[in-house]
Amino acid sequence: MKTRAALLYDVGLPQPYENSRPLHIEEVELAAPGANEVLVRIRAAGLCHSDLSVINGDRPRPTPMAIGHEAAGTVEALGEGVTDLRIGEHVVLVFMPSCGHCLPCATGRPALCEPGALANGAGTLLGGGRRMTQGGNSINHHLGCSAFSDYAVVSRRSLVAIDDRVEFEHAALFGCAVLTGMGAVLNTAGIEAGASVAVVGLGGVGFSSVLAALAAGAGQVIAIDRVPSKLSLAKAIGASHVFDASAPDVIERVREASSGGVDYAFEMAGAIAALDCAYRITRRGGVTVTAGLANPAALWPLQAVSLVAEERTVKGSYIGSCVPTRDLPRYVSLFLQGRLPVDKLLSERIALTAINAGFDRLARGEGIRQVVMMDTP
Numbered sequence: 001m002k003t004r005a006a007l008l009y010d011v012g013l014p015q016p017y018e019n020s021r022p023l024h025i026e027e028v029e030l031a032a033p034g035a036n037e038v039l040v041r042i043r044a045a046g047l048c049h050s051d052l053s054v055i056n057g058d059r060p061r062p063t064p065m066a067i068g069h070e071a072a073g074t075v076e077a078l079g080e081g082v083t084d085l086r087i088g089e090h091v092v093l094v095f096m097p098s099c100g101h102c103l104p105c106a107t108g109r110p111a112l113c114e115p116g117a118l119a120n121g122a123g124t125l126l127g128g129g130r131r132m133t134q135g136g137n138s139i140n141h142h143l144g145c146s147a148f149s150d151y152a153v154v155s156r157r158s159l160v161a162i163d164d165r166v167e168f169e170h171a172a173l174f175g176c177a178v179l180t181g182m183g184a185v186l187n188t189a190g191i192e193a194g195a196s197v198a199v200v201g202l203g204g205v206g207f208s209s210v211l212a213a214l215a216a217g218a219g220q221v222i223a224i225d226r227v228p229s230k231l232s233l234a235k236a237i238g239a240s241h242v243f244d245a246s247a248p249d250v251i252e253r254v255r256e257a258s259s260g261g262v263d264y265a266f267e268m269a270g271a272i273a274a275l276d277c278a279y280r281i282t283r284r285g286g287v288t289v290t291a292g293l294a295n296p297a298a299l300w301p302l303q304a305v306s307l308v309a310e311e312r313t314v315k316g317s318y319i320g321s322c323v324p325t326r327d328l329p330r331y332v333s334l335f336l337q338g339r340l341p342v343d344k345l346l347s348e349r350i351a352l353t354a355i356n357a358g359f360d361r362l363a364r365g366e367g368i369r370q371v372v373m374m375d376t377p
């Protein structure tokens with residue numbers, strides 16, 4: 001069958017992307033799902049910083065690539081061997097497929113699935129194949145999803161079925177922003193009720209961490225960003241304090257507000273300055289979690305003795321250390337109960353044809369999450 005997809009041929013084109021147009025909306029040939037694969041009609045797909053990192057070259061991936069990895073849609077066709085999904089069921093795409101058999105999967109850490117990481121790096125589905133072609137040439141998949149498309153074929157292990165009462169525009173956000181941001185708080189850090197929490201960087205992931213900290217009963221939730229409108233929104237959803245990340249005394253002010261630093265600080269910006277800020281605002285004995293993807297060449301200078309003398313912990317968190325089939329339905333349930341207002345993350349709905357300008361807004365830090373609505377002409 002034919003489908004539209006957002007294809008990236010050239011990495012590192014200059015901004016604004018509205019002029020350089022790194023993403024081409026083109027028709028491609030989509031093969032039928034192979035064994036253990038599913039054809040999904042994509043209904044909504046979010047613009048994430050990890051897409052931008054591929055477009056600007058921070059995260060090298062093979063091209064041409066059909067990008068997009070945060071999406072929701074409906075099951076249209078089942079490949080051989082898929083018996084636990086039905087046609088029409090609502091699904092969220094998960095950008096890290098897990099094989100279920102490798103050592104990380106067997107030890108409850110599917111975020112570190114080894115075949116999944118290899119497939120994502122190579123631009124294939126988990127089973128090793130590519131299902132999109134153009135003029136006979138294979139197109140690489142982005143994180144097993146290629147979600148800025150009307151239709152996508154993905155591995156069964158890249159999908160989680162969800163409650164169909166959730167609108168697609170909200171469901172999409174659960175696949176990356178919510179799993180990553182909530183999981184960092186609930187799985188990687190495992191915060192206790194009453195703990196003090198700070199989040200540095202308020203994109204979709206950082207906002208999800210703020211929501212998770214509030215839902216988990218954190219005693220103090222401090223939100224830090226450079227953009228005033230994001231700080232206002234954080235305050236409106238319940239953050240106890242907000243601070244401008246560009247203020248020269250931000251570290252002192254957070255330490256003062258939290259009586260010497262927070263129990264848990266989360267770096268959600270993918271920048272060394274944000275990681276350094278998160279570490280410095282963590283109290284003695286506290287935990288610093290980093291979930292932003294920094295440029296591979298970036299190094300972080302750390303006062304080594306502080307780890308020992310202050311019993312500090314630094315933890316990395318990939319896709320929120322989540323077990324998606326366990327965690328996604330839990331988070332969706334909290335949303336449906338009104339205890340996790342993920343809808344507050346949605347700042348703009350756009351058409352697929354307007355995606356390059358959308359990435360300009362993302363690069364400028366405007367809004368929280370823009371979502372491509374596939375039905376929008």
Ligand SMILES: [Zn+2]
Binds near residue numbers: 049050176177
């Ligand atoms: Zn993402």
Ligand SMILES: [Zn+2]
Binds near residue numbers: 100103106114115116
């Ligand atoms: Zn695995």
